[in-house]
Amino acid sequence: MNTDLFERDKTAQKISDIVTTQEECSPLAIDGNWGTGKTDLCQRITQRINNDSSHTTQALYINTFEHDQSESPLLSLLAELTKILPESEDPNLWNSMREALKTSSGIIAKAALHHIFRIDADEAQSDFEESLEKQGEAYLNKQIDKLLEVEAKKANNLAMLKAALIKATANQTLIFVIDELDRCAPSYAIKLLEQTKHVFDVPNIRFILSANITQLESNFINLYGNSSGASYTEKFINFTIPLRTKSFVTNRRQSINNNSKYLLEIVGENYSSPALVNVIDYLTKTVRINLRDIEKLGRSIRYLVSNNSEFDLERDNFPFIALSAFLATRYPEIATALLHKDADYESKYFKRFSIDCHEEVGHYDSDIEYNYLAIKDWTPFACLTYIALEGYKNKAKLGLDDPERCTTAEEAIIKIIGRGHTFKNAHYAFTKVCEKLIF
Numbered sequence: 001m002n003t004d005l006f007e008r009d010k011t012a013q014k015i016s017d018i019v020t021t022q023e024e025c026s027p028l029a030i031d032g033n034w035g036t037g038k039t040d041l042c043q044r045i046t047q048r049i050n051n052d053s054s055h056t057t058q059a060l061y062i063n064t065f066e067h068d069q070s071e072s073p074l075l076s077l078l079a080e081l082t083k084i085l086p087e088s089e090d091p092n093l094w095n096s097m098r099e100a101l102k103t104s105s106g107i108i109a110k111a112a113l114h115h116i117f118r119i120d121a122d123e124a125q126s127d128f129e130e131s132l133e134k135q136g137e138a139y140l141n142k143q144i145d146k147l148l149e150v151e152a153k154k155a156n157n158l159a160m161l162k163a164a165l166i167k168a169t170a171n172q173t174l175i176f177v178i179d180e181l182d183r184c185a186p187s188y189a190i191k192l193l194e195q196t197k198h199v200f201d202v203p204n205i206r207f208i209l210s211a212n213i214t215q216l217e218s219n220f221i222n223l224y225g226n227s228s229g230a231s232y233t234e235k236f237i238n239f240t241i242p243l244r245t246k247s248f249v250t251n252r253r254q255s256i257n258n259n260s261k262y263l264l265e266i267v268g269e270n271y272s273s274p275a276l277v278n279v280i281d282y283l284t285k286t287v288r289i290n291l292r293d294i295e296k297l298g299r300s301i302r303y304l305v306s307n308n309s310e311f312d313l314e315r316d317n318f319p320f321i322a323l324s325a326f327l328a329t330r331y332p333e334i335a336t337a338l339l340h341k342d343a344d345y346e347s348k349y350f351k352r353f354s355i356d357c358h359e360e361v362g363h364y365d366s367d368i369e370y371n372y373l374a375i376k377d378w379t380p381f382a383c384l385t386y387i388a389l390e391g392y393k394n395k396a397k398l399g400l401d402d403p404e405r406c407t408t409a410e411e412a413i414i415k416i417i418g419r420g421h422t423f424k425n426a427h428y429a430f431t432k433v434c435e436k437l438i439f
Helices: 006-019 039-051 074-083 089-102 107-117 125-133 135-168 186-198 213-224 228-236 251-268 274-287 292-306 318-330 333-337 342-352 382-387 402-417 422-436
Strands: 027-031 057-063 174-177 205-211 237-243
Touching: 006 027, 006 039, 006 174, 027 039, 039 057, 039 174, 039 205, 057 074, 074 089, 074 174, 089 135, 089 213, 089 318, 125 186, 186 213, 205 213, 213 228, 213 422, 228 251, 228 382, 251 274, 251 292, 274 318, 274 402, 292 422, 318 382, 318 422, 333 382, 333 422, 382 402, 382 422, 402 422
Parallel strands: 027 205, 027 237, 057 174, 174 205
Antiparallel strands: none
């Protein structure tokens, strides 16, 4: 488990206490936007419960996004059970699981329908009637009776499975920690929610469901074609914990430092610098980066580190490389526009990042070039703009014909690109970052 930079251990402790002591709170939902650390939190909850020797409780972590190709949530849940309840210890439970899977998967019923009617179950009524005439009503009635028998057996097998689960968990509590529920197929998510109630609704089995609930409901609405998604999820969730977008930190400066530490945890501590903290601070304020953004940025930088023969990646110029990588991966159209000096996109770029200019952002008009980049506040993105547009070749274009203003700007730029690196080197690095990361 990674260092708890965002203080999720405190939240994990609270949720663990709730779900282990309050049976009526299950299923408990962790509701958070993408990038708020839900997966990290789920893993911490699982670890905390399994490491707590004060109670006989075990947690089973399931990433539903990795399981939804099976089309059977029951199979996924029971497979996790087999890891902690071996057949040698409870053969009755294993037999019940086998019988339940045989009749609940839908495979038998679909195969039977196809065999009997030689058609798919959702074909038109006219096809059914035609098959009926060919094969004889008496024969088909007999086969339909068999299907009804299978359905009756299915209900009986599920009842037997519930009884076996109650017996198997008589002296211990099992907690399923279900992650990524909003990312798996909607049909799979619905089946899983239904089975938490219909199959696993037993005293000592509880559920923690992690998802962006709004997205989950939207998935269901898209599947049903109406607005029933929200009311549908309410049927299966007894307690909801909204996960804050921001981490549980005492002040904003600590939050920025934690974001920087998290990035360095991914790419390496040797790239740490005050300038990097400044870049992360700016990204946090301007585009509200979250945990997932930092993870993606970290992976992109690691890729650059392993393929950086074309430019030097050092502690001093790392903030500029990180900024360039973020722009190339998060806003590739803007990075490409700057790379090719596309004036129309330059204006969009400035509006997107709220770069404060003395004059309104202009454009090219035939052979007339407007002095449209008279920047007042040399933020990290403004410094990147200077490099990307090669402002050092035409300082008047950037409103830097005034020596004092030029000195102020270039001092800020040097802090980002590193004192040992020229503007030309930085432009080359920006170009190579874009070439490697924009597809």
